[in-house]
Amino acid sequence: MSLADFVCHGALACAVVMPRSEIKKKVIDAPEVVEVIGYIPNVSRLLRALYECKYADYFGALAGVETDHLSVSRYLYAHRRFYTREMRIRGYAQLLESYLSLTIKSMADSFGVTQDFIDKELARFVAAGRLHCVIDKVGGVVETNRPDTKNAQYQNTIKQGDLLLNRIQKLSGVISI
Numbered sequence: 041m042s043l044a045d046f047v048c049h050g051a052l053a054c055a056v057v058m059p060r061s062e063i064k065k066k067v068i069d070a071p072e073v074v075e076v077i078g079y080i081p082n083v084s085r086l087l088r089a090l091y092e093c094k095y096a097d098y099f100g101a102l103a104g105v106e107t108d109h110l111s112v113s114r115y116l117y118a119h120r121r122f123y124t125r126e127m128r129i130r131g132y133a134q135l136l137e138s139y140l141s142l143t144i145k146s147m148a149d150s151f152g153v154t155q156d157f158i159d160k161e162l163a164r165f166v167a168a169g170r171l172h173c174v175i176d177k178v179g180g181v182v183e184t185n186r187p188d189t190k191n192a193q194y195q196n197t198i199k200q201g202d203l204l205l206n207r208i209q210k211l212s213g214v215i216s217i
Contacts, residue, residue, distance in 0.1 A: 052110075090130070
């Protein structure tokens with residue numbers, strides 16, 4: 041594997057999992073990446089568009105990455121649909137994070153796609169629980185509803201406590217015999 045391929049795979053992996061603030065420091069401005077990124081332009085465009093919140097460019101670069109890198113890579117070919125779906129979710133979530141409500145039209149304009157496409161995509165991701173928002177089709181508005189982290193932590197603690205109690209009860213039953 042060449043250095044350019046290695047950097048390409050690393051940059052694509054970082055784009056999915058790293059927070060936006062770290063992408064700039066650890067990927068876009070990293071000297072190892074800067075040295076090679078000129079040979080992989082769609083990846084560079086994707087990272088810069090994600091960081092700079094240029095979502096229409098982001099979708100164009102994502103399409104280019106899919107055709108130029110994911111579809112021809114023997115390592116990434118099987119995961120190309122997953123990758124593009126996760127990156128679309130990431131773009132939508134990043135835009136929605138900044139607003140309490142947003143019109144479907146302005147969101148479609150931001151991403152350079154039709155309102156129908158955005159409506160179908162968001163509906164699918166909201167139904168799957170991947171985006172935390174509500175779509176008002178009549179009003180043409182998307183309203184974000186950020187999840188309550190304290191409640192989620194509480195539920196997780198209760199669940200883990202129940203599992204621990206069940207294990208202790210099973211262990212005490214085995215020991216008493």
